[in-house]
Amino acid sequence: MTTPDAPTLLDARCAGHDWRVLPAFLPLPGMGGLAINAFLHKGREPVLVDTGLAALGDDFLAALEAEIDLADLRWIWLSHTDADHIGNLARVLDRAPQAKVVTNFLGMGKMGLLGLDVSRVHLLEPGARLKLPDRELVPLRPPYYDAPETLGFLDTRSRAFFAADSFGALLPQPAESVEAIEPTTLRDGLVTWSALDAPWLATADRDALGRTLTALERLAPATVLSGHLPVAENGVATLTALVHDAWCAAPMAAVDPHAIETVAEALG
Ligand SMILES: [Fe+2]
Numbered sequence: 374m375t376t377p378d379a380p381t382l383l384d385a386r387c388a389g390h391d392w393r394v395l396p397a398f399l400p401l402p403g404m405g406g407l408a409i410n411a412f413l414h415k416g417r418e419p420v421l422v423d424t425g426l427a428a429l430g431d432d433f434l435a436a437l438e439a440e441i442d443l444a445d446l447r448w449i450w451l452s453h454t455d456a457d458h459i460g461n462l463a464r465v466l467d468r469a470p471q472a473k474v475v476t477n478f479l480g481m482g483k484m485g486l487l488g489l490d491v492s493r494v495h496l497l498e499p500g501a502r503l504k505l506p507d508r509e510l511v512p513l514r515p516p517y518y519d520a521p522e523t524l525g526f527l528d529t530r531s532r533a534f535f536a537a538d539s540f541g542a543l544l545p546q547p548a549e550s551v552e553a554i555e556p557t558t559l560r561d562g563l564v565t566w567s568a569l570d571a572p573w574l575a576t577a578d579r580d581a582l583g584r585t586l587t588a589l590e591r592l593a594p595a596t597v598l599s600g601h602l603p604v605a606e607n608g609v610a611t612l613t614a615l616v617h618d619a620w621c622a623a624p625m626a627a628v629d630p631h632a633i634e635t636v637a638e639a640l641g
């Protein structure tokens with residue numbers, strides 16, 4: 374597959390047991406590009422997870438409406454309120470009169486600050502789950518993230534894990550699945566993107582991060598749905614191992630130009 378030179382919507386396809394991915398690819402000059410994924414579950418109460426890039430709004434809505442009658446959409450799960458995840462939220466809400474936005478208190482507050490309609494928010498209190506007719510979506514904090522309202526989930530029926538921004542990777546071109554990416558390319562892209570998107574990983578408690586990764590492996594999700602990575606169809610272990618090796622094993626060699634110590638040194 375060639376590298377697109379503009380944001381591009383890709384074909385929707387299966388994402389594990391009974392989820393669909395609506396994938397896009399955002400080129401980043403000099404760095405390859407980044408997957409921008411939304412996900413759809415077409416059950417009795419359909420769920421859309423995130424709403425894509427505003428720049429691809431017409432294409433995104435057409436792709437979504439090819440999958441589902443938006444009059445039937447019941448839930449829009451917001452991973453967080455970054456622009457690459459809520460780009461078409463208002464347009465989807467306009468066309469989906471039954472849909473409620475699933476988020477937490479901070480997510481709702483940020484929606485209000487952005488001028489978005491909060492009257493259709495379904496507020497998830499701490500510890501609450503989203504109950505669907507045949508499964509629950511259990512909110513789950515991914516191992517790293519870039520906005521404190523971030524909510525991933527584990528689907529109790531399909532055992533798909535939605536990881537929000539976690540495990541995102543810069544890639545030279547779009548790929549159909551994690552398994553189709555050359556291992557070194559995956560490692561380099563994941564480590565570079567995690568350093569950009571979650572720079573606090575460099576100063577995180579490595580043991581605590583390692584325990585979180587191990588706990589995630591024990592949950593044993595069947596599929597990993599990341600907002601910024603092709604779908605991982607063979608579970609989470611490959612991804613947690615890459616994060617562990619990058620951020621838990623060795624001291625960071627790179628100097629953060631914005632760290633207090635570096636600034637103090639520069640000031641003498
Ligand atoms: Fe984000």
Ligand SMILES: [Fe+2]
Pocket residue numbers: 455457458538600601
């Ligand atoms: Fe993101």
